[in-house]
Amino acid sequence: MKAIITVVGGDKVGIIAKVSAFLAAHSINIIDITQTILSGNFVMMMMTDFEKADLDLDSARKALCEDCQSLGVEINVLNEKVFSEMHRI
Template identity: 80%
Template sequence: MKAIITVVGGDKVGIIAKVSAYLAKHSINIADITQTILSGNFVMMMMVDFDNADTDIDTARKELTEESKSLGIEINVMNEKVFSAMHRI
């Protein structure tokens, strides 16, 4: 199962490291990633693969939301099929 993770917030050291460390800890593979700084805001989008993960998307969403609070950013996790359906023209 694939998911889209979006990360948005003020740019600061360690955002990519914390999110990536969480994913690695739970064997969630990063299939694709893009990140940029827009007007001082950090913006990252990742497509991740849960096929070998030791957790599910709901647990990851909850735990990454908690992590986002400590970083002062917003992290969203959405099933790739739902994300694609929402952004289809």
């Protein structure tokens, strides 16, 4: 299963490192990643693969949000199919 992870918040050192370390620790592969700074806000979107993950999507969402709470960013984890349907034009 593939999932889209979005991270939005104030720019600070370590956001990519912390999120990536969490994903690696749970065998969640990053397929594609993009990030930018918009008006001082850090915005990142990742396409991830949960095929070998040791967490299901809901558990990963909860744990990632808890693990990255100190960063002061908003994190969302959505099934790729749900994300695509939500953003279909």
